[in-house]
Amino acid sequence: MIVAVASGKGGTGKTTVATSLALVLETRSQILDCDVEEPNCHILLKPTILATDTVNLPVPSVDxxxxxxxxxxxxxxxxxxxxxxxxxxxxxxxxxxxxxxxxxxxxxxAIHEVPRSLGVVETGMAGSVEFVQGRIRIGEAMAPPLIRAVKTRIDSDKLAILDAPPGASCPVITTVKGADFVIMVTEPTPFGLNDLVIAVEAIQGLGIPMGVVINRSDIGDSAVKDFCHNKGLPLLMEVPHHRKIAEGYAKGAPLIESMPEYAHKFRKLTDDISMIIGTPSKGSSL
Amino acid sequence: MKIAVTSTGKAVESAIDPRFGRAPFILIVDDDCNLIEAIDNSTNVNAFRGAGIQAAKTIADRKVDMLLTGRCGPNAFTALGAAGIKVGIEQSGTIREAIERVKKNEVSFADKPNAEAHW
Incomplete structure (x- = not known):
């Protein structure tokens, strides 16, 4: 099963959700950081990188x-x-x-192809979680081919968790395309809502089922919930604005490490997603 | 000599459009400002990328010797250079006024791009 974690707005908690989801599933999960311009899952997961492969794009050279x-x-x-x-x-x-x-x-x-370097794909292990990330070359603008290279490492026997870049443009669409489900992470503020609406609109064209996680759920207003209700988007989980989570995050600790009581909520999240898309869960038997 | 000028309209009395790739019209005139062709550049106006390159090809295919425009980005400048087209920049007013400046040697020609690449 492939689950992408996306959001319109940056800084809503995509990486927080993606990494904790991966950690509760341990060996059965794989995390792929597709935010190749600024990959950051590694900060929370501290993986050991075992291999670095250069990704090239074939470009023309004329004789x-x-x-x-x-x-x-x-x-x-x-x-x-x-x-x-x-x-x-x-x-x-x-x-x-x-x-x-x-x-x-x-x-x-008269035309042959020569390689142009786009960046690297790094693979390794974060504890028992298989870790993959793309890292774009500085000055490079072409993210989608590098994201596709990251996605070639998807192991479909595991729960592949794709951490998407923020926004609603080509890199986001390239990331979520082919996923079985998209978790949209947002916050209950006018800013969270504004960007959620845009991202939902962009992704629903792909026909992938979506659900929403509201982070910092006890701030702001109810407009995000109203939007989810009106759109028929399932509200999967709420994470309150808790001091312990913020303190952990500030030190680079994953959410389920600072709040171990959230482990069961993340397991339930995978069960709920499995139920929505109708495939057997890889998380429930823990 | 054939001269291409980026234009807001189809006539030599039209105002120059300072953009090269995305000007609505490109007029081809001779030394005496007689109109040879008014090229409708509207398909290029909304191009996602590469508008300047395509506009350069359009005028190069017509064997133009000189371009008069406002700004020229790096890719267009490379393409125009490959075609041997001189690029007169920072032009304003009407097409006729610009041609008068060419006659009086008052046009400055670019030796490098004078605009950023359009992303």
Whole structure:
């Protein structure tokens, strides 16, 4: 089962929820940090990294001696990443999405692909939890191919927990695509609601079932609950604004370490999700 | 000589649009400001990325020698350079006024991009 943890707003508690969920399931879980621009599950989980693999995107390189300026490469590219212009052809590697169409269609075989580094995928262990994270190269803008590389490490025999980046754009959609369920983490404030509405709207187009976790649930107002009710979004869990949680977080400790009494709530969370999507739970038999 | 000018309208009395890739029209004129072609650039106006590159290709395919515009970003500048097109920047007023400035050698030509890449 693949569960993505997302939110519109940043700082709502995605990583807090994702890491505690992984920790209660121990060997049966796997956590994949898909927030490749600023992965932070490692702060709470303190994994031992066992392998680091570079992720490359294949981008075109043109042999101008073979090129006849037929223009096919430029016609097929949707991103202006390769352009026949004047008496030459220029490639813009930073615009290239790596589809390979230009090199495949070049009748002169004048285009070959060269690797452009996007970042790394790191794998390791956090206690008994399998840990995977993507880390984008500084200055790189193309997050989705790196996120897809992180997702190739999903072990479908486990509960794969994907920690998504905040927002509602391509990196979020790339993360949640293919998940069986999305946990939306929010807080009961006008800011939490505003961004939740946007993210729910973006993700519901993918047809993935969603549920909501309200963090710092005893602050703010009832507008988030009203929204969930009106949208038919199940309210999965509420985490109050508790001093012990905040103190633990400030020291980089996972929620279930500072509040062990929450372990059963996270186990119940996986049971509830399993029930919603109709697959046998991997969490209930603890 | 063929000159391309980014324009808000289809006539040589139209005001220059300072944007290169996303100007609604690109006018091709000769040295005496006779209109050769008014290119409708509307498909490029809403392009997600690469508007400047496509606009550069559009004018390069028409064998233009010089571009007059306001700002030119790095990718467009590279593409225009590959096509050997001189880039006159910081132009304003009407297309006709800009062509007059070319005649009087009052146009400054860019040796590097004068705008940020559009993300």
């Amino acid at each position: 101008l001696e073979k090129c006849t300026l037929c223009g096919k490469c430029g016609e097929v590219c949707q991103f202006s990443a390769i352009v026949p212009i004047g008496k030459t052809v220029i490639a813009f590697p930073e615009l290239c999405h790596g589809c390979g169409a230009c090199s495949m269609l070049c009748p002169e075989e």
